Amino acid sequence: MKRRLFQILVAFGQNGFLLGFMNKAIYQGSLKEYCTPTLNCYACPGAIFACPIGTLQHFAVVGGAIPAYVMGYLAAIGAVVGRMCCGWLCPFGFFQDLMYKVRSVKIAIPKALIYAKYLILAGLVFTVSAITQEPWFSKLCPDGILIAGIPWSLLDESIRAMLVKMFWIKLAILSLFAVWSAAAKRPFCRTACALGTIFSFFNSFSVYQMRVDHRSCTRCDRCRENCPMDISIWQNERSVDCIRCLECTACPVVSYKTVFENLPGAAPAELPAPAGVRVAS
Amino acid sequence: MNRPSREKIVAVLVAALAVGVLVWGVLADQIGDTLFNATLV
Numbered sequence: 279m280k281r282r283l284f285q286i287l288v289a290f291g292q293n294g295f296l297l298g299f300m301n302k303a304i305y306q307g308s309l310k311e312y313c314t315p316t317l318n319c320y321a322c323p324g325a326i327f328a329c330p331i332g333t334l335q336h337f338a339v340v341g342g343a344i345p346a347y348v349m350g351y352l353a354a355i356g357a358v359v360g361r362m363c364c365g366w367l368c369p370f371g372f373f374q375d376l377m378y379k380v381r382s383v384k385i386a387i388p389k390a391l392i393y394a395k396y397l398i399l400a401g402l403v404f405t406v407s408a409i410t411q412e413p414w415f416s417k418l419c420p421d422g423i424l425i426a427g428i429p430w431s432l433l434d435e436s437i438r439a440m441l442v443k444m445f446w447i448k449l450a451i452l453s454l455f456a457v458w459s460a461a462a463k464r465p466f467c468r469t470a471c472a473l474g475t476i477f478s479f480f481n482s483f484s485v486y487q488m489r490v491d492h493r494s495c496t497r498c499d500r501c502r503e504n505c506p507m508d509i510s511i512w513q514n515e516r517s518v519d520c521i522r523c524l525e526c527t528a529c530p531v532v533s534y535k536t537v538f539e540n541l542p543g544a545a546p547a548e549l550p551a552p553a554g555v556r557v558a559s
Numbered sequence: 560m561n562r563p564s565r566e567k568i569v570a571v572l573v574a575a576l577a578v579g580v581l582v583w584g585v586l587a588d589q590i591g592d593t594l595f596n597a598t599l600v
Contacts, residue, residue, distance in 0.1 A: 347584025
């Protein structure tokens with residue numbers, strides 16, 4: 279419930295420039311110089327911040343400089359909380375969470391597709407953008423059509439009249455992920471999101487880590503049922519796909535702790551005494 | 560049980576490196592150098 283509230287507040291908060299919708303003009307203030315830690319199209323009429331993937335592509339297109347600021351910004355967040363922004367802040371992740379609530383046939387995502395996101399990050403975000411001098415991830419991003427393309431086409435008749443083939447291609451991509459999200463858990467995050475892929479590199483090294491008390495875990499796999507990324511956290515606490523949504527911490531054997539804290543449940547003094555054994559106080 | 564010290568050292572090193580890169584970007588005046596600003600000009 280707390281996570282839902284966060285997702286709603288952030289989705290509307292970072293796209294909360296209402297004058298943009300009323301005046302049909304993109305916000306161009308000083309906050310647009312800074313990136314959000316989520317996918318969020320700068321062209322949304324209400325967008326207040328820039329998109330980090332758009333910024334990375336801008337550097338790939340322009341060339342000649344390492345995008346140290348945006349890379350350091352994403353790395354600093356990832357180094358502390360790993361992929362947590364995907365679980366708590368991302369509007370497109372929230373959209374997929376909502377779509378999965380639609381009653382439909384539920385399917386698993388083929389394992390081979392999980393690796394597509396690495397190809398998309400290396401290929402589409404960096405290589406293709408650098409070669410073609412066009413930010414191709416942003417051009418095809420389903421979040422862009424959801425929060426920018428569709429609102430603009432509804433708001434402005436002149437834009438509606440100018441819709442080109444690319445709009446319909448993006449709409450088809452969004453439709454694919456929307457339908458897929460109703461059937462499978464977060465397919466875009468798991469197969470295509472370049473930003474989530476960058477954060478995922480830090481899941482193994484971040485200050486905060488998921489922890490499972492393996493001595494108490496019964497391997498019932500309820501954590502996987504609750505997980506929006508379909509992970510059995512007891513099998514891999516450092517999964518690159520874990521978005522640290524903390525849904526699995528509903529189970530008392532799972533926790534989210536810093537590496538400076540003791541392993542959960544492992545401190546002998548904290549373990550419950552076996553039946554019949556008196557503990558000296 | 561204490562965590563392995565290697566885990567703590569790696570986490571601190573990665574975080575320090577990330578902050579270092581961020582500071583480098585700030586000093587290189589890259590704030591504001593976004594796709595949004597690029598499309599404005």
